[in-house]
Amino acid sequence: MSAPTRDRVDDTPPSGTIRAPRRLALEPRQEVSRGVLVAVPVLAVLLALIVSALFLRLTGHDPVTVYRVMVRASFASRFGIADTLVSATPLILTGLAALVSFRVRLWNIGAEGQLYLGAVAAAGMALLLGDRLATPVNVVLMIVAGALGGMAWIAIPALARAWLRTNEIITTLLLNSVALLFINWLIFGSRSIWRDPDSGQFPQGQRIPAAAEFPRFGTTRVHLGLLVAVLAAVVVWLVLTRTRFGFRMRVLGDSEDAARYAGVPVRGMVLAVLLLSGALAGIAGAAEVGGLSRRLDPSSLAIGLGYAGIIVAALARLNPGGVVLVAVLLGGVRNAGTALQSLPDRVPMEVAVMLEGAILLFALGSEVLVRYRIQWPWSRPADDPAQGAGAAEGTDAAEGAADPAPGVDAADAAESAGGAAG
Amino acid sequence: MRSRTRWIALLAVAGLVASACGETDPAEPEGTDVATEEATDEVTEDAATDEATDEATDEATDEPEATGTWAGEGGGEDGVLQVAFVYVGPVGDAGWTYAHDLGRLAMEEALGDQVETTYIESVEEGAPSERIFEDLAREGYELIFGTSFGYMDPMATVAPDFPEVVFEHCSGYTTGDNLGTYFGAMEEPRYLTGMAAAAASESGRIGYVAAFPIPEVIRGINAFALGVQEMDPDATVEVVWTSTWYDPAVEKEAAESLLDQGADVVAQHQDTPSPGQAAEERGASWVGYNSDMSEFAPDAWLTAPVWDWGPHYIETVEAVLDGTWTPREVYGTMAEGMVGLAPFGPNVDDDTQALIDERRQEIEDGSFAPFTGPLNDQDGELRVEEGVEMTLPELLSIDWFVEGVVGSAG
Structure with missing residues (x-):
């Protein structure tokens, strides 16, 4: 294993150097220190705040007041923190769903649809079980059902990717629309168990039995799903760093050819990773049903949680712990939008959305600084350590010990996802 | 010392709220409720103020509007x-x-x-x-x-x-x-807009962009179709569902699909004027909804059923x-003024306007109700007997289309 303080950045040889003498240029970094890995996203958020502040100033709002209100509304009061955690819960899980697939350069953009199907399965399980079993049993069965629902939905693109090499970006994305139509049909078009038979005036989901409701903490809306989500982050981290499966994921993420030479069953891995990704998104759906809406409710579910998970994973540089932190940050930013409207000069709701977008944009833009170092015109060209790195590369790929430049992958994925979702 | 008081207050609130909202127990005696109500009220206010003070001190600000989670103005000023x-x-x-x-x-x-x-x-x-x-x-x-x-x-x-x-x-x-x-009772003005739509249609095919197949929307479509049929008994109303209340792009696409199929008037149960913009581009006519939307498609504009809240x-x-x-x-009702009709556009001729006004009078004085039998459903089956008026509960749960509506009611 290589030293943990250093991460290799790219598996391509440094031949693509963008450099001309005596000019501003970018030079690929051979190694990226942990300091850079942490500093870049933090700087990205700061830059996003500064640019948004300029925009706020231009539109006649006081940025300091706006930011203070956002912090107060989402992070500085008990109620605000509780609601931030509620919003963060599904984002952690969809963030992890994006993370596991992006790590091996599979682009599951369908967490949105897998979340819906997880919600369908979990609500169905709860309604079938009724009040017969104790809450803990119900909760476990609902989470399992949610995971299976998400896996079932991703199974089609996953099988197609593993055997037919179909582009999973397109298949997973398109299935999101199908999933939305499906849950709308369950509530508005069908006479299924999911629909409340007494909701004549406006069809809505059948409420799940009390025994299936995820426990909440105190008087807040924070529910068991938060613990499940954090636990999932820990499990994902353990799988990635401590298991043979995680090792194979790293090899596969580095290079499919290398993985094949190393005897990794590529098809099986592709399938397993995508199923794991779908399961995590499905659990997010189960938690939303069990902890928050307590019925299959399309309008509560279809708020872009799956797409936001891509942003979370990208900002977290595909780090499970980072996913938890970023999900809380983003959950707070999203919640703060409504509080801004109560300011005397009415900052529009869209400011929060804009801030979310600005953070993503700067995070993606700053990836360049992780991959490349700036070659200032007045500085001397750095010594070319190509030989050393080239020699190290073979061993790295074979061992799969190096991190496969998570942030770089995330950036690519989020770009394609952003384009597709927009 | 102050912080201790605050914590005690917060704990008290937590306890009270927990006891007040814990399990929804319909059997809970009325008396407890009132007692809890007053206690919660007082303590909540105290706690809220304390919290606000706390935050304000933390940030060393002197902004008077900082009164809690939000920056809002809520609470407390006398008489307002x-x-x-x-x-x-x-x-x-x-x-x-x-x-x-x-x-x-x-x-x-x-x-x-x-x-x-x-x-x-x-x-x-x-x-x-x-x-x-x-x-x-x-x-x-x-x-x-x-x-x-x-x-x-x-x-x-x-x-x-x-x-x-x-x-x-x-x-x-x-x-x-x-x-x-x-x-x-939006169905009352909707009936009148159906009359305007039928008068403007040459093909006898009228499109209807609708949000969700729920009684509120189905009721409106039926009332509209009955108004259409008063003017032109053979005309049809073709329905497209969008599964959204508010989505300009989806609403416009839905309207375009109806116009492509031969409709020359579009009506809507949607929140934006984009179906009207689609009609304007094709030289068709349009019945809006909610508010006077005439400025968005002045040539297509006929009228709209509108709210006055x-x-x-x-x-x-x-x-x-x-x-x-x-x-x-x-x-x-229309008589009470909560629902009404937006001003007519130039394409609603005087004869039609006179007919509509006459019906409006009858609706307002109670001598005419749109949902009066005989009413057949889409399959031609008699649903409401001759001379029988549908009751409000029946209207509030209606889940079938009247004859002449093309589309599925769910």
Whole structure:
């Protein structure tokens, strides 16, 4: 294993150097220190705040007041923190769903649809079980059902990717629309168990039995799903760093050819990773049903949680712990939008959305600084350590010990996802 | 010392709220409720102020408006009623939310400095909206209007925790001690707009862009179709569902698909004028909804069934100010003015206008009801006998289309 303080950045040889003498240029970094890995996203958020502040100033709002209100509304009061955690819960899980697939350069953009199907399965399980079993049993069965629902939905693109090499970006994305139509049909078009038979005036989901409701903490809306989500982050981290499966994921993420030479069953891995990704998104759906809406409710579910998970994973540089932190940050930013409207000069709701977008944009833009170092015109060209790195590369790929430049992958994925979702 | 008091207060609140809202127990005796109500009320206010002070000190600011979770103005000023509106879409300049905001402004205008109002727009329906209502109540807003169906459960969940706050929900059916509902007989003006549409149509094919297959929308389509058939018994009304209340692009596409299929008039149960813009581009005619949208497609514009929420908001606020408010289920009619007809466009000729005015009179004086038998459903089966008028409960749960409507009612 290589030293943990250093991460290799790219598996391509440094031949693509963008450099001309005596000019501003970018030079690929051979190694990226942990300091850079942490500093870049933090700087990205700061830059996003500064640019948004300029925009706020231009539109006649006081940025300091706006930011203070956002912090107060989402992070500085008990109620605000509780609601931030509620919003963060599904984002952690969809963030992890994006993370596991992006790590091996599979682009599951369908967490949105897998979340819906997880919600369908979990609500169905709860309604079938009724009040017969104790809450803990119900909760476990609902989470399992949610995971299976998400896996079932991703199974089609996953099988197609593993055997037919179909582009999973397109298949997973398109299935999101199908999933939305499906849950709308369950509530508005069908006479299924999911629909409340007494909701004549406006069809809505059948409420799940009390025994299936995820426990909440105190008087807040924070529910068991938060613990499940954090636990999932820990499990994902353990799988990635401590298991043979995680090792194979790293090899596969580095290079499919290398993985094949190393005897990794590529098809099986592709399938397993995508199923794991779908399961995590499905659990997010189960938690939303069990902890928050307590019925299959399309309008509560279809708020872009799956797409936001891509942003979370990208900002977290595909780090499970980072996913938890970023999900809380983003959950707070999203919640703060409504509080801004109560300011005397009415900052529009869209400011929060804009801030979310600005953070993503700067995070993606700053990836360049992780991959490349700036070659200032007045500085001397750095010594070319190509030989050393080239020699190290073979061993790295074979061992799969190096991190496969998570942030770089995330950036690519989020770009394609952003384009597709927009 | 102060912080200890605060913690005790907070613990007390937590305990009280827990006991007040723990399990929904219908058997809970009335007396306990009242006692808890007063106690919670006092302690909550104290705790809120303490918290605000705490935060203010933390940040060393001297901003007077910093009174809690939000920066809002809620709470406490003597004699001034704090009123909040929760909107499902942006206010914009046309449509459902715009009509509610006109009502809010009319109420503010009428009651002057007796009220202070705010609104929160683009609030998602369902569980995510619960925290919005809770925050507003906690901030000290004393009367909170929720103007979309999907706020019903969240409001019903939050209302019992804030017994001193009055909640008014638009278009739902759940009421409570401090939760009333209000809505209006939109089917009355819809019938009249159907008459205008039939007069403008040459093909006898009229398109209808509709949000969800629910009784409210089905009722409107049926009333519209009956109005169409009064003018042209062979005309059809073709329905396309969008599964959204507010989505300009989807609404426009749906209208275009209807126009492609041969419709020459488009009507809508949607919140934006984009179906009208589609009609304008194709030289077709258009019946809008919610508010006067004529400026968006002046040539296509015929008329629209519109809401006038102002009088209801004024009446409700006055009742709360007087202390005479009780939870009601309001269903406003054309005669009462909650629903009405927007001004006619130039393409509605004088004869048609005269016919429509005549019907309007009859609806307002009660001598004509659109849903009077004989009424057949799409399959030609007799649903309402000759001379029988459908009752309000029947209308509120209608789930079938009348003859002449093309499309599936769910």
